[in-house]
Amino acid sequence: MTTELRVLERDQWDLFMGRLERAFGGPQDSPERREGWRRVTEFERSLAVWDGAELVGTAGAFSFRMTVPGGALAEIPGVTMVSVQPTHRRRGVLTSMMRHQMDEFHQRGDAVAVLTASEPAIYGRFGYGVGSSQLAMSVDTGRVTIAGPPGADVDGVRMRVVSPADGREACEAVYAAVVPSRPGMIARGPGWFEKLIADAPGDRDGAGELLCVLAEVGGEVRGYARYSVTSEWDLRGPKGIVNLRDLEALDPVTYAALWRYLAAIDLTSTISTYNRPVDDPLLHLVSDPRRCDQRVRDGLHVRVVDVGGALESRTYTAPVDVVLDVEDAFCPWNAGRWRLTGDTKGASCTRTGDQPDLALTVRELGAAFFGGFSLRAMGAAGLVRELRPGALAEASTAFRVDVEPWLPHGF
Structure with missing residues (x-):
């Protein structure tokens, strides 16, 4: 052929x-x-x-x-x-x-490339590692209550339903403000908003139209949620489903108020969402996390294209000085030893002839890049080899982040 x-x-x-x-x-x-x-x-x-x-x-x-x-x-x-x-x-x-x-x-x-995989087994052979996860939930709002922050006036947040198109400016301003706070989020360029609110009747799978609720405090939009409702009934009455497409907020009170709004929509008993961060604050507000039916799956698959450029592009939670021996058969320009030194202010990653402290493939490096997966855990799986005592704990702590990486929408 x-x-x-x-x-x-x-x-x-x-x-x-x-x-x-x-x-x-x-x-x-x-x-x-x-x-x-x-x-x-x-x-x-x-x-x-x-x-x-x-x-x-x-x-x-x-x-x-x-x-x-x-x-x-x-x-x-x-x-x-x-x-x-x-x-x-x-x-x-x-x-x-x-x-x-x-x-x-x-x-x-x-320095880095990403994808979402139809079948995760495909891309590992090209050096992609799973670098973030996403959480799907089905919240039983008939049995689960959602609390607000202690002492907060959650009911003082005003909710206003608009069309997704009419809410564009306010929603995109909130989204842009949130982007820097979480690794893996995308700054949306031209055309992406229209894709996200696409709502052709033939695509609704039995649900109603896509709606947008704006959460306002003192006349300022502090958060939003876009959702549709699937109407369902049985002999006992209504059991509709709120299909949450996306939700963002600038503060904990607005965040809780949005979830409480969704949970109280008439004629519904479930909030269904297929893509939330695995450390979603909702899990700390619900009365019964077991009735949120949590399911975790892979999100971003990450490929380090240039080791030096990739590791210099991010910061590190703790000081790190480690020599990595990287294996990369598909992109041989990455193979060899790299000295990474960095902290919360920045990093340097350059070629070195020094003795290695850790040995790993570029796939594990991709998995660790956004900070969502632990080098120590990969070491326990035998995928990262510690060549200097203590190096694995040092590097693992430095790579991890305190906010889990998350891709808010597919591409």
Whole structure:
């Protein structure tokens, strides 16, 4: 088989998306959502693999600015739209696209790349490690009460329902203020807001229209939630579901008030949400966490493209001075020994000939990058080898963060 990899042309986009949908089992999006994908597609970073006149592979990347530990925004590409046609599986098509992307990222100076995986087992062989998690919950609001901060006037927060479009300016201002506070969050660029509020009737899966509630204190919007309601009844009465799409707040009182509002919506008995941070403050406010039906799954998959640039882009919770012996067969420019020194103010990571303190692959380095997974735990699994006594505890403490990394929406 002879295939050719080329950058996507604009007039090929419909075919590109059609082949992507075919690989995922058929049309996934309404025309409205499809148009949303077109608006944010970066054609110069999108790849198509051809076998003659047949398009057999797709891949793309978005140019994101993402929060890293320490609160800085780093330029990080988000890999997306990856597919291989069933006729061309296990023939090197995916490897060729991953190879092209890694070389392009390296040439552009991107130090880290991220993706969300349809199947997590796929990307480890290309050096991606699972770097964050997401929490899904189904809160039984008939049995769970939600407290507010002690002494706070939660009922003094005014709630106002608007259309998602009308709430755009206020919601995006709140979101932008929250972004630096949590690693893994994306500073949204043009076109992304429209994608997030896409609400074609054919995409609702039986739910009502998407609504936006603004939480106001003294006339200032301090938080918001976007949600829809699925109406359900049985012989005992209503048991509707509040489908929470996203929720952000600037302070604990507004945060609690939003959850209490959602829990009190008439004719409903459940709040369902599929993507919250694993350290969501709600878990400290509910009367019975067992009746929140918590389920954790992988979120961001992280690939360190340039060891020195990646580890210098973030800060460290505690002082660290460690020599890392990194293995990276797919990107050999990363392989070898790197001395990392850093603290809460910044870091330096350079090549060294000194004796290594820890040995690991680039996959474990990616898993640790945003601070959500412990090097010590990976050491207990045999994936990080301690070569100097004490080095593993030192590095593990320095890499971890006190706010869990989280990707608030997919791409």
